[in-house]
Amino acid sequence: MAVWFFIFISISISMAVILKLIFNYPSQKLPPGPRPLPIVGNLFFFRKSFNDLHHILHFLHAKFGPIITLHFGSRPAIFIADRFLAHQALVHDSVVFADRPPALDGKEEVFITTANYSSTWRVLRRNLTAEMLHPSRVKSYSAARKMMLGRLLKLLKLQSGQSADHSVQVMDQFRNSMFSLLAFMCFGEELEDKKIKEIADVQRDMMRTFGEMSTVSILPTITMIMFYKQGKKMLQLQEEARRLIIPLILNRNKVKQEQNNKQGFSSYMDTLLDVKLPEKNRSLNVEEILGLCSEFLNGGTDNTSALMLWTMANLVKHPDIQEKLFEEMKRVIGNEEKTVEEDDLHKIPYLKAVVLEGLRKHPPLRFLLPHSVTKDVALNGHLIPRNGSVNFMIGDMGMDPKVWEEPMLFKPERFLNDEEDGEGFDITGSKEIKMMPFGAGRRICPAYALAILHLEYFVANLVWKFEWKARGGYDVNMEEQHEFSVRMKHPLQALLYPRF
């Protein structure tokens, strides 16, 4: 009798759990979405490839509206495609939406990008913005920018001269220049080329491996299982990064102490050696400094160089736009054989328009990094739960035909009206979000002004020094490839003719 009673109770409880899973999950208050199956949730949508994520989301948004919920494992994932809802969440309710979901493996790591909304995040972010991104600090690196640009222009001239038809594949050169510049800001010294290349290779492989897993950083439970192989490779790459970068940190620390902290010039690594974590009441350890340096190098290299390539590809595809930009620069610079200086950039509104149009049409990230809320909150009448991730679709906002006329066309002129009203285009989206390549609100990319400076300075000089043409008979192929950032599937190969 006792055994039968026990079996009866067990079956009843199991049935109740299954019925609850089928009929009651998700809670009705969550944003709408496809009905999840018990245990696997909405995983079957991604049975072919996770790279299809944004195509599938388009389809689901068309069916369920601008804010939807998908279920993967225990955490609901909310996706927001509407700019007004994004503004409400990221700007009006910025404090509540400023959190990040917990790490996949539950470990609490010390990065700015993944830190939850805490005093640790505040201290790290303030260190980066005040010590490295303050306009006076950015200016102090102008000589380094000039040096890296000079090297890039020299290399391109050499390579275009060596090839019979002047054709050059520029992707690696753009990436290397950006990486060398960021490495100089990060380590405070010019490392030898071999070392830079070793570090750059490891960082790139880490980004690629992470990119393979990143689409599903929104789907935490399964990521660890499905991407076991990539996880293992990531550990090896982290070990390699340790071997290369930790000696640099130790050496820098030694020099700093020998000079009794009196050196005039400080690198990102130097500033990190001085950071104290308030919650833990201690300085950063070597592993944490390594992680933050990697974050700095990766954040600054891939996105900026991918966007530089997209912008140049558009200028090759549209020679009339390239010519207009060159003519505008001629008006400001004259006919001299000099480089465009940083102080000249603000005098060339069309240059800013070209860079903004590149950011609108080719934002390097399809989604913001996953956000989460500090407490259960309502958005547009829906529940956004504390335990979920909130994902904002960047690409869709820049392509909204209600905001952008003929959004598929590359038309920098659309940004010139903003110049006329004297205020310029608000890339931070604080008043209104029309596009948000850098995000908006508290978690906005802290380096957006630096990134725009790098883009304007390099694009201006690339066009000033060379005429860029498509290879005879070839159109520029604008197909996309989704790695960590959206890059050109067929990297630009252009004919470069020195102008002077």
Ligand code: HEM
């Ligand atoms: C064209 C270049 C760049 C683009 C398009 C870009 C874009 C973004 C985006 C979309 C985010 C996520 C915002 C969010 O989750 O709400 C972000 C965060 C971040 N970016 Fe950038 N970024 C660029 C360059 C850089 C550079 C040059 C650095 C550093 C030198 C950098 C450092 C960071 C950091 C540390 C965060 C995390 C902020 C936080 O969580 O508080 N980025 N960036």
